[in-house]
Amino acid sequence: MQQEAFANTEDFGGPDIVAVSGNNARPGIDPPYARYELGKPYDEMFAPDGRPRLPYAALDARLSTLSLEELNRRQQACEQSFLHQGITFTVYSDNQATERIIPTDLLPRIVTAKEWDRIERGLTQRILALNLFLRDIYSDGRVLKDGVVPRTMIYGSKHYRREMRGLPVPHGAYVNICGSDLVRNEAGDFVVLEDNLRVPSGVSYMLANRDVVRRAFPAVFRTMGVRPIEHYPLELLATLRSLAPFHEDVSIAILTPGVFNSAYFEHAFLARQMGVELVEGRDLLVNDNVVYTRTTSGLKRIDVIYRRIDDDFVDPLIFREDSSLGVPGLFNAYRAGNVMIANALGTGVADDKAVYAYVPRLIRYYLAEEPILENVETFLCREEKSLKHVLANLDKLVVKAVGESGGYGMLVGPHASQAEREDFARKLKADPDNYIAQPTIQLSTAPTFVGGGVEARHVDLRPFILHGSETKIVPGALTRVALKRGSLVVNSSQGGGSKDTWVLNQ
Amino acid sequence: MLSRVADSLYWMARYIERAEHTARVLAVKLESMVEQTPEDANASWARVIEALTGDTKPAPHDAFATTRRLAFDRENDGALITSLALARDNARQVREALSNEVWEYLNRLYLRLSPVTMDSIWVHSPARLFREALEEMHALEGVTYSTLSHGEGWYFLELGRHIERVQLMGRLLDVHFRAAQDGTTGPKYFDWLVLLKFCSAWEPYTKRYTASIRPQKIAEFLLFDTEFPHSICFSVDRVTEALARVAPGAPPARRAAVERLAGRLKAAVDFGQVDDLMSGGVAGFLADITRQCEKIHETLYASYITYGAETVL
Numbered sequence: 001m002q003q004e005a006f007a008n009t010e011d012f013g014g015p016d017i018v019a020v021s022g023n024n025a026r027p028g029i030d031p032p033y034a035r036y037e038l039g040k041p042y043d044e045m046f047a048p049d050g051r052p053r054l055p056y057a058a059l060d061a062r063l064s065t066l067s068l069e070e071l072n073r074r075q076q077a078c079e080q081s082f083l084h085q086g087i088t089f090t091v092y093s094d095n096q097a098t099e100r101i102i103p104t105d106l107l108p109r110i111v112t113a114k115e116w117d118r119i120e121r122g123l124t125q126r127i128l129a130l131n132l133f134l135r136d137i138y139s140d141g142r143v144l145k146d147g148v149v150p151r152t153m154i155y156g157s158k159h160y161r162r163e164m165r166g167l168p169v170p171h172g173a174y175v176n177i178c179g180s181d182l183v184r185n186e187a188g189d190f191v192v193l194e195d196n197l198r199v200p201s202g203v204s205y206m207l208a209n210r211d212v213v214r215r216a217f218p219a220v221f222r223t224m225g226v227r228p229i230e231h232y233p234l235e236l237l238a239t240l241r242s243l244a245p246f247h248e249d250v251s252i253a254i255l256t257p258g259v260f261n262s263a264y265f266e267h268a269f270l271a272r273q274m275g276v277e278l279v280e281g282r283d284l285l286v287n288d289n290v291v292y293t294r295t296t297s298g299l300k301r302i303d304v305i306y307r308r309i310d311d312d313f314v315d316p317l318i319f320r321e322d323s324s325l326g327v328p329g330l331f332n333a334y335r336a337g338n339v340m341i342a343n344a345l346g347t348g349v350a351d352d353k354a355v356y357a358y359v360p361r362l363i364r365y366y367l368a369e370e371p372i373l374e375n376v377e378t379f380l381c382r383e384e385k386s387l388k389h390v391l392a393n394l395d396k397l398v399v400k401a402v403g404e405s406g407g408y409g410m411l412v413g414p415h416a417s418q419a420e421r422e423d424f425a426r427k428l429k430a431d432p433d434n435y436i437a438q439p440t441i442q443l444s445t446a447p448t449f450v451g452g453g454v455e456a457r458h459v460d461l462r463p464f465i466l467h468g469s470e471t472k473i474v475p476g477a478l479t480r481v482a483l484k485r486g487s488l489v490v491n492s493s494q495g496g497g498s499k500d501t502w503v504l505n506q
Numbered sequence: 507m508l509s510r511v512a513d514s515l516y517w518m519a520r521y522i523e524r525a526e527h528t529a530r531v532l533a534v535k536l537e538s539m540v541e542q543t544p545e546d547a548n549a550s551w552a553r554v555i556e557a558l559t560g561d562t563k564p565a566p567h568d569a570f571a572t573t574r575r576l577a578f579d580r581e582n583d584g585a586l587i588t589s590l591a592l593a594r595d596n597a598r599q600v601r602e603a604l605s606n607e608v609w610e611y612l613n614r615l616y617l618r619l620s621p622v623t624m625d626s627i628w629v630h631s632p633a634r635l636f637r638e639a640l641e642e643m644h645a646l647e648g649v650t651y652s653t654l655s656h657g658e659g660w661y662f663l664e665l666g667r668h669i670e671r672v673q674l675m676g677r678l679l680d681v682h683f684r685a686a687q688d689g690t691t692g693p694k695y696f697d698w699l700v701l702l703k704f705c706s707a708w709e710p711y712t713k714r715y716t717a718s719i720r721p722q723k724i725a726e727f728l729l730f731d732t733e734f735p736h737s738i739c740f741s742v743d744r745v746t747e748a749l750a751r752v753a754p755g756a757p758p759a760r761r762a763a764v765e766r767l768a769g770r771l772k773a774a775v776d777f778g779q780v781d782d783l784m785s786g787g788v789a790g791f792l793a794d795i796t797r798q799c800e801k802i803h804e805t806l807y808a809s810y811i812t813y814g815a816e817t818v819l
Contacts, residue, residue, distance in 0.1 A: 084610050085609075086598065086601070086609065086613050258599075259598055265601075268602045269601075272601065272602040277508060279508065285815050287819050293508055294508065294510075295507055296507050296508075296509055296512050296810040296811065297753050297756045297810075298755060298756060298757065299815065299818055
């Protein structure tokens with residue numbers, strides 16, 4: 001196999017990259033940063049005075065020695081590598097199926113040890129509180145009796161699974177795999193935008209990005225002391241193992257919807273990296289409340305399932321009966337304690353937009369601690385004072401319906417017409433419980449290679465939290481980047497790409 | 507091994523074998539065409555088309571249109587590009603059972619051939635693309651051999667490859683030996699030479715029998731030689747060997763059903779005599795071998811892959 005030509009040989013054996021101060025290219029003026037705009041949002045690389053922040057100095061020094069052609073060549077090598085590995089998703093149009101890669105940016109996003117420490121402590125605290133909350137609402141409902149969270153909000157949620165009531169889960173861990181979306185606000189502080197507690201994806205991109213970007217900048221990588229992330233599959237395996245009631249010969253499988261799912265690459269990747277079976281619903285069967293896979297030698301028992309399909313599709317006998325992705329009888333096997341499922345069912349109730357607003361209170365309630373990571377400021381329209389504020393400031397706020405996702409039922413105040421705002425005000429007054437509001441969030445910007453040079457683009461940060469018998473966060477994350485100039489949308493379906501994320505030792 | 511994974515590996519290997527066969531036949535055909543009279547070339551195309559597609563349409567055969575159909579027509583189930591696409595689809599479904607190298611070689615080959623058009627290859631040397639594809643398929647075979655553990659999955663690949671090879675070789679030999687009986691438009695010296703090349707057998711054959719090319723010796727070599735990788739006998743040996751290695755934990759009764767058939771097939775090939783066949787029995791013999799392979803395929807599936815769960819609980 002011809003290896004993609006990535007780096008010059010001096011990158012490997014050469015001296016460390018030393019940042020030269022006072023000699024750097026300036027954003028907005030010198031190449032390769034001629035089109036780099038520093039605006040109101042926090043910029044990851046440049047301080048407001050246009051000087052590179054210290055963690056980015058080595059990368060800046062390296063960039064100043066590389067021609068645009070060379071950067072282009074390395075960017076193409078990254079893309080080729082993804083294409084050959086088949087890290088693609090399929091776009092269907094005119095009966096033609098085209099395979100596209102999710103673009104990976106050549107330039108790493110850097111997080112310092114100090115910043116990471118706070119993120120790690122904050123996310124650990126958060127997942128503990130969320131798991132205690134889930135255990136509570138699926139048993140006594142103490143938090144509801146105490147009036148911390150409104151009862152109707154939980155019992156009325158379409159993601160609350162009555163079938164889970166009174167069912168113990170190992171270590172009280174409902175959410176075993178979590179991907180939380182953080183953003184950096186204008187002050188430079190990381191805040192939590194969203195908790196993904198159902199079937200978060202993207203971790204394979206974190207690992208695949210590292211693989212190519214490290215090869216694109218080997219000397220910078222070596223110089224900076226980047227913390228490794230390659231042990232993620234091992235930690236995931238340990239987390240899944242810790243769910244089984246015994247410790248020898250635990251039989252683990254990843255349950256995938258199949259090859260047409262957009263995250264299929266990730267499912268196969270994790271199965272391969274962990275050395276566990278990748279199964280589809282049709283490979284599994286349940287007999288006498290025990291789950292088996294059909295193998296060439298006969299039936300083999302499965303003890304732990306890392307499912308990558310939504311609650312609704314897990315078991316057609318209990319949830320959606322038209323599901324062909326799931327396994328009839330799986331939920332009863334789960335109730336009987338014969339198989340463990342990660343994440344547990346019914347975790348979605350804790351990551352909707354209304355519960356999100358309560359997470360800081362949940363942290364105080366269950367842990368008697370102050371939240372280490374703040375939420376984005378959120379106004380719950382069910383609270384009268386907030387409703388008043390929201391109605392008075394509709395032109396400045398983003399209003400979201402709590403049950404919806406993907407941009408539905410949403411008002412972006414600054415971009416809406418007077419008539420739209422008046423229409424929304426009526427909806428708010430009629431059903432305030434159904435709405436929350438947030439200020440428009442300015443995501444931070446990070447240097448991104450776009451053809452002609454390095455420009456500022458908005459980014460977020462998705463670290464992955466593992467929680468079984470203990471909590472583990474691998475020091476890395478998926479950084480998603482909005483590749484369109486000025487865009488705040490980082491979703492891959494809408495022109496988003498991703499970046500390797502370097503968490504430093506120092 | 508999951509039954510579904512075994513199924514995909516088996517079919518992945520079958521499709522790769524089919525693609526390789528098509529590429530080799532096309533490369534040899536296009537290279538040898540220039541040395542033939544139009545009549546001979548036509549008769550030869552007719553045999554190639556029948557061997558690869560089963561169609562027995564009479565001449566004339568346009569080389570450009572025929573090559574396009576056999577190589578790049580995605581509507582054609584047996585086209586080179588279709589076989590590769592199907593091999594890749596199967597591989598994608600069992601990525602966790604393959605090495606990175608195996609997947610990447612196959613994926614790259616597909617991505618390279620996928621955008622190719624006839625016009626772009628026809629102006630220069632049309633055979634060259636198929637030669638290059640062959641080289642890459644040989645490399646794929648090499649990484650498969652050296653990066654995958656030779657466990658159950660590998661033996662399912664072997665099964666797929668050799669069951670397919672028996673069928674493909676069978677059809678190719680069948681059209682040539684049937685044509686030889688017809689007399690008038692039968693294969694000439696040059697056509698027998700080309701047949702050997704279709705099977706990448708020319709050099710091994712001359713090493714064994716010298717360059718004297720005789721249909722009876724060709725039949726003997728391609729049917730019964732135990733050492734040449736494209737002989738029927740060689741593939742049958744690989745099939746029997748692989749059947750003994752898959753599904754090690756399956757109940758004895760199931761294993762016996764498969765192994766009995768394998769034994770019968772091996773006996774038919776081991777005790778076949780070329781002298782008995784040359785009086786017209788080649789076609790019948792090949793038909794019997796093909797039927798036996800189909801039966802093995804069915805029993806293999808019934809025993810290890812599609813069996814009802816109720817039968818083992």
